[in-house]
Amino acid sequence: MAAPIAYSLIATDLDGTLLRGDDTLSDRSLAALARVADTGAQHLVVTGRPAPRVRPLLDDLRCTGLAVCGQGAQVYDAGADRLLWSITLDRELAETALGKIEAEVGQVYAAVDQDGVDGLTLIEPGYLMPHPTLPAVRVDRRDDLWGEPISKVLLRHPCLTDDELAATARSVVGSLATVTMSGPGTVELQPCGVTKATGLALAAEHLGLRPADTIAFGDMPNDIPMFDWAAHGVAMANAHPELKAVADEITLSNEDDGIAVVLERLLGGTAQYGPLTLSIEP
Numbered sequence: 001m002a003a004p005i006a007y008s009l010i011a012t013d014l015d016g017t018l019l020r021g022d023d024t025l026s027d028r029s030l031a032a033l034a035r036v037a038d039t040g041a042q043h044l045v046v047t048g049r050p051a052p053r054v055r056p057l058l059d060d061l062r063c064t065g066l067a068v069c070g071q072g073a074q075v076y077d078a079g080a081d082r083l084l085w086s087i088t089l090d091r092e093l094a095e096t097a098l099g100k101i102e103a104e105v106g107q108v109y110a111a112v113d114q115d116g117v118d119g120l121t122l123i124e125p126g127y128l129m130p131h132p133t134l135p136a137v138r139v140d141r142r143d144d145l146w147g148e149p150i151s152k153v154l155l156r157h158p159c160l161t162d163d164e165l166a167a168t169a170r171s172v173v174g175s176l177a178t179v180t181m182s183g184p185g186t187v188e189l190q191p192c193g194v195t196k197a198t199g200l201a202l203a204a205e206h207l208g209l210r211p212a213d214t215i216a217f218g219d220m221p222n223d224i225p226m227f228d229w230a231a232h233g234v235a236m237a238n239a240h241p242e243l244k245a246v247a248d249e250i251t252l253s254n255e256d257d258g259i260a261v262v263l264e265r266l267l268g269g270t271a272q273y274g275p276l277t278l279s280i281e282p
Contacts, residue, residue: 005039005266008213011068011200011226014047014057015131015183016219016254017236023133025060032260033061035267042207044068046196046216046226048182050113050151051076051083053121053134066206070113070151071180071190071222072199075206081117085202088115088149089177089191095146097176097189098153101169108165109156110142115149127156130185153177153189162187166221180222181240188222197225215266217251217259218243234262 010033012018018029033043043061046068047054054069054076064079075085094112102108109127114120121136122145123129129136139145145153157165166181169189173179177189204214216223216230219239227233227246235247236258244250251258 005036005041005263007215007232007266008041009204009207009209009215010036010041010043010263011046011214011216011230012043012259013196013218013220013223013226014045014049014054016238017217017223018045018254018259019057020255023131025057026257026260028257028260030061032257032263032267036263039267042209044200044203044207046072046200048180048186048188048196048222049134050074050119050121051117052119053113055081066203068196068199068203070199071178071182071188072194072196072225073151073190074115075199075203076117083117084206085199086115086151087191087194089152089189091146091150093176094150094153094189097169097173098155100172100176101155101165104168104172105157105160105165107158109158110145111136111154112145112150113152113154115151119148119151126158127154128185130156130183151190155187155189156185182220182222195225196222197229200226200229215262217262219254234259 048071051069051074058078067076069076073087074083077084111123111127122139123136124142162181166187169179175192178192180188211229212231214230215232216226217234219236221242233247234249234251235244237253251262
């Protein structure tokens with residue numbers, strides 16, 4: 001086994017963080033994560049994607065352990081293909097929250113992620129998937145979104161920016177749901193009080209690990225609770241300003257293997273890959 005790394009738990013977001021823009025993993029990132037595994041440290045994916053949309057990527061990562069999915073609403077066991085823990089968003093509360101948002105900003109377009117390891121992503125007319133590579137089923141009307149238990153609602157507005165939509169949603173939704181912004185074109189409603197940190201804490205406890213053992217990587221405001229929980233938070237160069245403001249460190253972008261750069265430094269560095277991380281004081 002290789003020499004120990006400074007952190008026993010490496011928590012990484014996917015979109016805009018570990019994944020490149022074309023939804024692929026670089027050889028450099030895979031090699032760095034393999035070296036981390038050789039030290040005995042755990043790599044934990046912590047993503048807004050629901051479990052069914054994460055399985056193919058976990059296969060690429062050769063992950064048979066845990067993953068935190070659905071913005072923390074799901075802890076998924078990849079080896080057993082089952083959810084160890086999940087919480088659903090009450091569908092009546094979701095409809096009420098949507099009504100309050102639309103009373104303020106006019107029509108929004110909605111989608112839902114169904115609960116479960118085989119749950120579908122359903123999109124209503126007018127909703128455009130922010131990641132066209134992800135599978136989705138278009139329904140005829142909004143009422144069709146609520147047929148099965150859901151883990152979250154995804155929202156888009158034809159005119160407002162993501163920041164504007166998220167701010168308005170937070171101001172009117174109150175305790176009906178937690179509002180997050182997890183990527184371009186991705187404002188979400190999830191069960192009240194559920195964040196990436198809640199799912200990460202559950203997974204870490206299952207693994208016998210603590211916040212002090214954890215370094216976290218992310219790029220969007222939905223990663224802020226994860227940064228608050230972990231000992232060290234690393235924002236990508238392409239990260240949202242809100243996340244950069246609370247990060248302990250800023251690395252290179254997801255396109256430039258920012259995660260690998262930090263892991264290589266923690267593992268002792270590898271000259272063949274060029275410059276190390278860009279750092280800032282929080």
